[in-house]
Structure formats: C-alpha cells, structure tokens
Amino acid sequence: MVRQAAVAGQFYASRSSSLRAEVERCFLSPLGPGKLPPHPIDGPRKIVGAMVPHAGLVYSGPVAAHAYCALAKDGMPDTFVVIGPNHHGVGKGVATTDEDFETPMGTVQVDKGIVSKLKGVVELDRTAHLYEHSIEVQLPFLQYLDPKATFVPIAMAYQDYETAVEVARSLRGAIEGRDVVILASSDMSHYVSPHQAKVDDTKVIDKILDLDAKGIYDAVQRYQVSMCGYGPTMAMVMACGGKSAKLLKYANSGDVQTMDRVVAYASIAVYR
Numbered sequence: 001m002v003r004q005a006a007v008a009g010q011f012y013a014s015r016s017s018s019l020r021a022e023v024e025r026c027f028l029s030p031l032g033p034g035k036l037p038p039h040p041i042d043g044p045r046k047i048v049g050a051m052v053p054h055a056g057l058v059y060s061g062p063v064a065a066h067a068y069c070a071l072a073k074d075g076m077p078d079t080f081v082v083i084g085p086n087h088h089g090v091g092k093g094v095a096t097t098d099e100d101f102e103t104p105m106g107t108v109q110v111d112k113g114i115v116s117k118l119k120g121v122v123e124l125d126r127t128a129h130l131y132e133h134s135i136e137v138q139l140p141f142l143q144y145l146d147p148k149a150t151f152v153p154i155a156m157a158y159q160d161y162e163t164a165v166e167v168a169r170s171l172r173g174a175i176e177g178r179d180v181v182i183l184a185s186s187d188m189s190h191y192v193s194p195h196q197a198k199v200d201d202t203k204v205i206d207k208i209l210d211l212d213a214k215g216i217y218d219a220v221q222r223y224q225v226s227m228c229g230y231g232p233t234m235a236m237v238m239a240c241g242g243k244s245a246k247l248l249k250y251a252n253s254g255d256v257q258t259m260d261r262v263v264a265y266a267s268i269a270v271y272r
Contacts, residue, residue: 002107003099003126007133011056012140016104023144026061031251033069040145043075046271049182049240051208051233053265054084054134059253060187063265066248067183068141070269077179079111079150080142081171081239083232084134084185086157091128093158094121094167099129101136101153105143111150117174118152121166128155134185134229159231161217167231168213168238175239184236186229188264194254197264200225201250208268209245213237242270 013019027036050067053060086095098115101108115124129135135153142149152174156167171182188204189197204225207215213234220230227233246269252262 001099003097003101003129005103005136006131007136008104011133011137014104019104019140020144022057023140026057026065027069029062031255032062032065037069037072037145040072040076043073045075045077045179047071047074047181047269048242048272049184049236049270051184051186051236051266051268052138053187053267054137054185055187055263055265057137059256059263060265063249063251063267064141067267067269068145070248071181072145076146076149077181079114079152079178079180081152081154081175081180081182082135082138082185083154083156083182083235084132085159085229085232086128086132086155087134087228088131089157090131092123092125094123094163095125095128095155096122097124097126097129097153099126101139103139103143105140106147108139108143109150111152114152114174114178118170119173120170121163122154122170128157129153138183138185156231156235161214161234164213164231164234165238167235171235171239182236182240184229184232186227186233188227188266190226190228190263191261192226193260194252194262197252197262201264201266205247205266208233208237209247211237211242211245211270237270240270243272245270
C-alpha cells in the first residue's frame with residue numbers, strides 16, 4: 001500500500017518536472033536563501049531538528065527552503081521524522097503509518113524500523129494521514145535533496161503539552177542509536193494583520209529558540225496565537241536533544257502577495 005498524494009495540484013505542482021522547478025524557485029526566491037542548495041555532503045551533522053512551514057509552496061516554500069538549504073550544507077541524516085498537526089481530526093489522536101508516500105516526484109519510503117518501535121501514545125493508523133497536508137508538503141524538499149531520503153510520519157491531532165511529552169518519549173526510544181533529524185511542520189499566526197502576526201509569533205519563537213517546550217505551550221495559550229503545529233514543535237524540541245536554536249527566516253503570505261490578513265511562517269534550526 002502507498003499513500004497517494006492528497007494535495008498535489010493544490011499546495012504544489014502536480015507534475016514531476018513542474019514540482020522540481022517549483023522547489024527550485026523556492027530556493028531562488030528573494031524570500032528564500034537566494035541560491036540552490038549544495039549537493040548534500042557528509043557534513044558536520046550538527047542539525048538535529050527544525051521547524052518548517054507547510055502552506056502552499058508559493059507562499060511558505062521560500063521560508064521552508066532556508067531550513068532545507070541548511071540541512072544540505074550540514075549533511076543528510078540516515079532518516080527524517082516529520083511531525084505535523086492533523087488539521088482534519090481524522091483517525092487516532094497521534095498517528096504514524098508504515099505506508100510509503102507518493103508525490104509527483106516519486107515514492108518516499110517510510111523507515112519501517114523506527115515506525116515499529118514507536119510505542120505508547122503513537123498509534124499505527126493510516127486514516128489519519130489520508131488527507132493531511134502538513135507532512136506531505138515537506139516531502140518534495142526531501143526528495144529534491146536526496147531522492148532516496150526516508151522518513152517517519154507522525155500526525156498529531158492532540159497537541160496538549162502532556163501528549164507532546166509522550167510523543168517525545170516514544171520518539172527518543174525509537175530513534176536511539178540512529179542519525180535522525182526531527183522536523184516539526186507548522187505555520188505561525190493565521191489570518192491576522194502582519195503587525196499582529198509579528199507581535200504574537202515573536203512571543204512563541206522566543207520560547208522555541210530557548211528550547212522551552214512548556215514555554216511554547218504557555219505562550220500559545222496565553223496570547224491565543226493561532227499557530228497550527230505547536231504540539232509537533234514541542235515534541236521536536238523535547239525529542240531531538242538539541243542544545244541551541246537559530247531563527248533562519250520569518251515572513252508571511254503578504255510578503256508574496258499583498259493582503260490585509262496573512263499567514264506567517266518561520267524556519268528554525270536546532271543544533272546539537
């Protein structure tokens with residue numbers, strides 16, 4: 001069984017050549033790194049986690065490209081874990097799957113060895129992944145960097161702090177001894193003014209940079225920040241064992257197309 005692409009032709013191009021060109025435009029965009037990433041090398045491997053956005057590539061792709069360019073320079077891990085919010089609420093509260101994912105650029109294999117070791121709150125449930133875009137839109141970037149890249153998908157419908165703690169605990173046990181980068185897929189503020197987005201998002205970003213998982217949750221709740229993937233972000237921070245973090249890029253949809261109400265995006269890398 002292969003999980004078919006759910007948002008090809010909507011969030012990104014539906015043909016392989018067009019999608020590859022779209023990914024390259026993200027890297028070359030004035031909002032992106034401004035250059036194509038280098039061929040992934042056996043680099044220092046200092047990056048252990050990252051937060052990346054997941055809207056349509058035309059809007060969030062250039063911001064996401066900053067994280068993927070940093071990964072290319074740092075060297076590719078054995079595999080990735082991609083944790084995203086479950087926007088549709090279908091399936092288990094925290095769900096993985098052992099089905100490979102298909103995009104117009106080909107099939108991305110799931111690391112079934114890690115999936116088989118996930119315990120506790122993380123349950124095997126393919127239905128939670130059928131329509132969810134937050135994980136899918138990361139895959140063209142991974143395929144662009146390495147056509148043989150593998151990953152582990154985790155969709156979180158439950159995003160409370162206690163669930164994030166359990167997800168992180170399960171992940172740490174499953175990836176022990178493996179060279180893994182954990183990606184948290186999340187957009188920041190939704191449908192507010194650019195000024196309000198910056199004000200609200202800064203409160204949360206500061207906590208991410210401090211690697212303060214509980215602080216992330218408290219900031220989102222206290223200031224009612226409409227960040228859609230704070231649960232995955234908390235889980236990533238707690239699971240990857242990072243010692244420092246850096247904001248690579250912050251922008252919003254209004255930087256791409258003039259609009260009064262925007263969705264904001266951030267790329268953040270977490271280092272050993």
